[in-house]
Structures are given as C-alpha cells and as structure tokens.
Amino acid sequence: MAKINENYLKLPGSYLFSTIAKKVNEYTAKNPDKKIIRMGIGDVTRPLAKAVTDAMHDAVEDMGSYEGFHGYGPEQGYDFLRMLIVENDYKKRGIDIAIDEIFVSDGAKSDTGNITDIFAVDNTVAVCDPVYPVYVDTNAMAGRAGDFGKDGRWTNLIYMPCTEESGFLPALPSKHADLIYLCFPNNPTGMAATKEQLAVWVDYARRNGSVILFDSAYEAFIQDEDVPHSIYEIEGAKECAIEFRSFSKTAGFTGTRCAYTVVPKELKVGGVMLNGLWLRRQTTKFNGVPYIVQKGAAAVYSEQGQKEIKETISYYMNNAKIIREGLACAGLTVYGGVNAPYIWAKTPNGLGSWEFFDSLLEKAAVVTTPGAGFGPSGEGYIRLTAFSTLDATKEAVERIKKILY
Ligand SMILES: *Cc1c(COP(=O)(O)O)cnc(C)c1O
Numbered sequence: 001m002a003k004i005n006e007n008y009l010k011l012p013g014s015y016l017f018s019t020i021a022k023k024v025n026e027y028t029a030k031n032p033d034k035k036i037i038r039m040g041i042g043d044v045t046r047p048l049a050k051a052v053t054d055a056m057h058d059a060v061e062d063m064g065s066y067e068g069f070h071g072y073g074p075e076q077g078y079d080f081l082r083m084l085i086v087e088n089d090y091k092k093r094g095i096d097i098a099i100d101e102i103f104v105s106d107g108a109k110s111d112t113g114n115i116t117d118i119f120a121v122d123n124t125v126a127v128c129d130p131v132y133p134v135y136v137d138t139n140a141m142a143g144r145a146g147d148f149g150k151d152g153r154w155t156n157l158i159y160m161p162c163t164e165e166s167g168f169l170p171a172l173p174s175k176h177a178d179l180i181y182l183c184f185p186n187n188p189t190g191m192a193a194t195k196e197q198l199a200v201w202v203d204y205a206r207r208n209g210s211v212i213l214f215d216s217a218y219e220a221f222i223q224d225e226d227v228p229h230s231i232y233e234i235e236g237a238k239e240c241a242i243e244f245r246s247f248s249k250t251a252g253f254t255g256t257r258c259a260y261t262v263v264p265k266e267l268k269v270g271g272v273m274l275n276g277l278w279l280r281r282q283t284t285k286f287n288g289v290p291y292i293v294q295k296g297a298a299a300v301y302s303e304q305g306q307k308e309i310k311e312t313i314s315y316y317m318n319n320a321k322i323i324r325e326g327l328a329c330a331g332l333t334v335y336g337g338v339n340a341p342y343i344w345a346k347t348p349n350g351l352g353s354w355e356f357f358d359s360l361l362e363k364a365a366v367v368t369t370p371g372a373g374f375g376p377s378g379e380g381y382i383r384l385t386a387f388s389t390l391d392a393t394k395e396a397v398e399r400i401k402k403i404l405y
Pocket residue numbers: 042106107108109110132183187215217245246247248249253254258259
C-alpha cells in the first residue's frame with residue numbers, strides 16, 4: 001500500500017489569509033456601500049517597467065522565428081542574465097561572485113523551500129519569530145520540525161524572537177543551530193540589519209559550522225547607506241551563506257516569476273561543496289525559467305529599466321512614509337517602512353493582533369495583516385504594506401487616524 005508523507009498531516013491549516021478573506025467577505029456583505037482598502041497584501045500593484053515588457057515582446061518574436069527560437073535552456077539560467085547579475089548586483093558592490101555560483105529560478109519562495117533537499121533531516125533549524133511562513137512549513141514537510149505544539153511552535157525548531165526590546169533583530173540561538181534562516185530587510189517587521197549586526201551571524205555560522213540561508217528579497221528597498229544589500233558584503237560570508245534574491249518585489253515580477261539563488265563555491269559542509277549539490281538538485285528537478293521571462297529580467301539592468309524600477313520603488317517607499325508618519329501621528333508605535341515596504345505597528349492599549357485587525361476592518365474598512373499570523377512573537381502587532389496606490393494609502397491612513405483620535 002502506498003504511504004503518504006505524514007509530515008503533511010502535522011501542518012496546521014494555513015488559516016491566516018483565508019481567515020482574513022472570510023472576515024472581509026462578511027464585512028462586505030454587511031456593508032455593501034463601504035469601500036474596503038487593502039493594506040494587507042504582500043503583492044505589488046504597479047505594472048512591469050516598459051523596458052521589461054519591450055524586451056519580453058522582442059523575446060516573443062524570437063521564439064516565433066527559426067533563428068531566435070529557444071527550447072530547453074540551461075537549468076541554471078541563461079548566461080546573458082547570470083552575467084548581468086554578477087556585474088550589477090555583486091561586482092558593483094565590490095563582491096566577487098562567479099557566474100556558476102548564480103542559479104536563476106522561478107522564485108525565492110520555491111528556492112527557500114527547495115533548498116532543504118540538500119540538507120539532512122536531522123539538521124537543527126533556527127527561524128526568526130515572526131517569520132515568513134515558507135521556511136517553517138517546508139522544514140515541517142521535510143520532517144525537520146517535529147510536531148506542532150499548542151503554543152504555536154514546532155517542537156524541533158529553534159525560535160529566535162524578534163521583539164521590540166531587541167529592535168526586532170534576533171539574538172543568537174540558545175541551542176546549536178545547523179541551518180539559520182535570516183531575512184533582511186525583513187518581512188513582516190520591515191526592519192533592516194546593519195553590517196555589524198550581520199557580522200555577528202557570519203561569525204556564529206563559521207564558528208559552529210552552520211549555514212545561513214539569507215533571504216534578500218527586499219534589498220532593492222534599502223535606503224540607508226549602512227545597510228548591506230547582500231550577506232556577502234560581510235567578510236567570510238561566502239564560506240557559510242546561501243543568498244536568495246528575487247525580481248518579484250524589485251521589479252514587479254510576482255506574476256512573471258524570476259529569482260535567483262547564490263551558492264558560493266567556498267561554501268562546504270563536511271568537505272562537500274553545496275554548489276555542486278544544488279546544481280545537481282536543480283538540473284534534476286527543474287527545467288529553467290522561460291527565455292521570455294529571463295529576457296525581461298535582463299532588461300531590469302538596462303539604464304531605462306533601472307530608472308523605471310527605481311521610480312516604482314520610490315512610489316512604494318513614499319507610501320511607506322505616509323503610513324509610518326500617519327500612524328505615528330495617530331499615536332501608534334510603528335516600526336519598519338524605512339528600508340522595506342512593510343510597516344509593523346504595535347496595537348494600541350495592549351489589544352490582540354486579531355482584535356485590532358477586526359477594529360480597523362469594522363470601523364475604518366481597512367484590511368491589515370495580524371502579526372500573530374507570522375508567529376507567536378507577532379502577537380500585539382499588525383503589518384501594513386506600502387503596495388497600494390498613493391490615494392488608497394492616504395485614505396487608509398486618514399481613516400485610521402479618525403478612529404484612533
Ligand atoms: C515576496 C517574498 C519573496 C519572493 O518570493 P518569490 O517566490 O520570488 O515571488 C521571498 N521572500 C520573502 C520573505 C518574501 O516576502
């Protein structure tokens with residue numbers, strides 16, 4: 001008889017966004033005339049840059065011609081894109097990454113999930129709390145998380161609380177961690193880490209033989225000079241860290257799908273090069289990102305492409321500023337929103353995340369995301385995103401101000 005992977009049965013239902021949708025539907029049914037403003041979505045809303053769509057149109061024409069047709073491409077991505085990544089994302093920052101250390105993929109979500117394939121089941125895993133749920137659930141599926149407890153924590157995961165007291169930065173794990181997931185600038189807290197702060201982790205990983213899985217999906221939103229865009233800006237990181245990047249938030253590719261992962265050749269575990277293992281994994285289980293999409297991603301690095309994506313990011317960061325300043329003005333304690341498109345707001349008067357979520361929905365018709373949905377330490381916070389339109393953002397902030405005054 002066939003047997004299932006029973007780890008899947010241990011997973012709690014993914015209630016966060018379905019519960020939010022249900023509450024919003026109930027509200028709309030009761031208040032058909034109220035205009036809902038969604039500040040909870042983690043998806044971009046502005047269209048692809050023209051430089052990108054122009055390149056994609058050209059690539060479509062290529063595909064329709066004998067001379068320009070592309071069938072299966074290299075699983076690791078076309079060299080034209082990998083070269084641009086090496087030059088622009090690394091060399092320009094003084095980081096030396098080789099082209100065969102870049103693996104182009106269909107998403108940082110897939111990669112951060114799939115990377116667990118190359119690690120043994122008995123590795124200990126440390127995650128931040130609150131956290132992007134993908135890191136937790138994929139380790140649970142692989143049998144690395146133990147059981148899901150009533151306290152909302154997996155028995156075998158090491159949780160690193162990111163709280164107000166610690167500036168929402170994790171402290172070094174209390175127990176030895178083999179694999180450490182870090183995401184800066186962070187989703188959901190919107191907080192960034194400085195070079196000095198990341199250096200502590202690189203040092204820990206090198207001393208303990210740990211591997212850092214560094215999610216840098218929001219690097220393009222960094223505004224402060226002293227915030228590193230890559231973990232490899234820290235000396236020694238190539239020996240202990242894998243980096244995940246994505247065109248999703250950087251250039252509006254959430255629906256187009258293109259990302260990449262960097263596995264340096266210096267990174268060895270038990271003498272084995274992880275670069276080779278990931279290459280084997282990708283070439284076996286993945287057949288590459290479409291030529292048309294990679295041509296679009298390459299155009300992100302063109303002069304015109306850079307100009308356009310910077311305008312879009314400024315637009316979102318202006319929204320972030322409006323939210324941050326507006327909510328602070330209304331008396332809320334707010335974090336993030338400076339180097340990331342997320343604002344992490346403390347609930348007033350010790351309200352629970354869901355209570356404050358309900359109150360903002362009922363009284364202001366504004367949809368947010370309850371912090372508790374990202375882990376136990378997210379309780380007492382809500383996340384707002386800067387991905388709405390300017391008008392909707394202003395309107396939402398005004399409505400929230402009105403109910404809080
Ligand atoms: C949005 C996001 C990503 C990007 O995922 P893609 O699969 O590339 O769209 C990765 N990590 C975090 C934390 C995110 O919020």
